[in-house]
Amino acid sequence: MDWNTMTSTCWSNSATLRILGILLLGQLVSFSLALMSITSSLIAQFGVDAPLTQSxxxxxxxxxxxxxxxxxxxxxPLVSWYWYLLLGFADAQGCYLVIKAYQYSSITSVTLLDCWIVPWVIILTWIFIGTRYSLWQLAGGTICVLGLSLVLLSDSVGGGGGGGSNAILGDVLVIVGTVFYAVSNVGEEFCVKKKDRVEVVSMLGVYGFLVTAVEVCILERKTLESVKWSTNIVLAFAGYSVSGFMFYSLAPFVLKLSGSTMFNLSLLTADMWAVIFRVFFYNQKVDWLYFLSFAVVGIGLVIYSTTEKKSVTTSATEDGKNTEYQILDDESTSGI
Structure with missing residues (x-):
């Protein structure tokens, strides 16, 4: 795809509105994730280590x-129960492992390794859904990751990363967690495009609850018995639940309109939304690299989103193997 074609597509009215809508939805999901991170940190500050109970x-x-x-x-149900069980299990494990990793590794390491979900998603969507990515899309994704690296550089220079008590264990937990997250995202993308969005979210809630409840009884029962519940702790759990509900409610829209790769690229700005929250509510000063990082990630998202639809259409007509996916993509532009 040449630059002139990309520019004309970007600035056509319908394409521009669609791109802006996807970018806005992606940032709403990212903001919800930032709220989850903030409330989760509050729960940790209150001395409660119960990531499974939060979920x-x-x-x-x-x-x-x-x-x-x-x-x-x-x-x-339009999808067999065992597929939803797999989806709920993968999502619950990804959430648990990544949150657990903060106990062993530094914030910088966890944030950096969490970006591994992007290549995992690209590989899984390529194999199982038939998505084909153009060089422009891959370049946009790379720019997003590089933009996040500026935040990591700022944290490292400022000493905010920390070494962690067991960095290797923490890093392994994050990498395994991103694999589970990728499986969950790609499976959810396939289901919301081919089946019913409400059913997917509800079944994710049902089976995610069942899997997590079993694990809470095994892993966190003693922790919960030792917690001295207070109003602040209850409010923190409530805040996490509300922000999590927003996240899982909005995520299927981005997955249906744009796919799991764009979804995870949008989530790279979650840390920057958390920084903005700290600036306005806690009057904390942040390095200028944070703002530059936000701009670079935004540029990468624009490049990826403006080339996405064209690349999928081209791949579908050239190799003849992506017909079903292309039909689903067309349906996603007509309504939710």
Whole structure:
């Protein structure tokens, strides 16, 4: 795809509105993730180490709200239960492992290694969904990761990273967690494009709740018994649940309109939203590299999103193997 074609596509009215909509949705999801990170840190500050329990309340809210919608519809499941069980298991494990890694490794290492989800997603969507990426898209994704690296550079220079008590264990937990996250994201992308969005979110809540409840009984029962519950702790858990509900409710829109790669690239700005929160609410000073990083990631997202639709259409017509995916992509532009 040459530069002139990309420019004309970008500035056509319909394409521009679609791109802006995807970018806005992506940042709303990223902001929700930042709120999850902030409330999770508050829970840790109160001396509560219960990442599974945090997710448990989020899954419960999803199952209650979206499950009620399914019951009202009298709708039979469009996907077999064991696929949703796999989806819920993968999502729950990814969440648990990445949060757990903060106990062993530095914030800088966890944030950097968390970017591994992007190549995992690209590989999985290439193999299982048939997505084909242009050089422009890969360049946009690379720019996003490089933009996040500026934040890591600032943290390292400022000494905010920390060494961690067991860096190797923490790094392994993050890498394994990103694999689970990638499986969850790609599976959710396939389901929301081919089936029903409400069903996917509700079943993710149901099976995520069941898997997490079992693990809470095994891994966190003693921790919960020792917690001295207070109003602040309850409010922190409630804040995490609300922000998690927002995250899982908005995520399918981005996955359906743009795919799991764009979804995870958008999430790279979550740390920067958290920085903005600290600046306005805690009056903390941040390095100028944070603002430069936000701009660089934004440029990468624009490059990726402006070349995305054209590259998928081209691959579908050239190799003849992506017909089903292209139909789903067309459907995603017509409505949710």
């Amino acid at each position: 448990l309340f989020t899954y419960a809210s999803l199952a209650l709200v979206y499950g009620s919608i399914l019951i009202y519809r009298h709708q039979k």
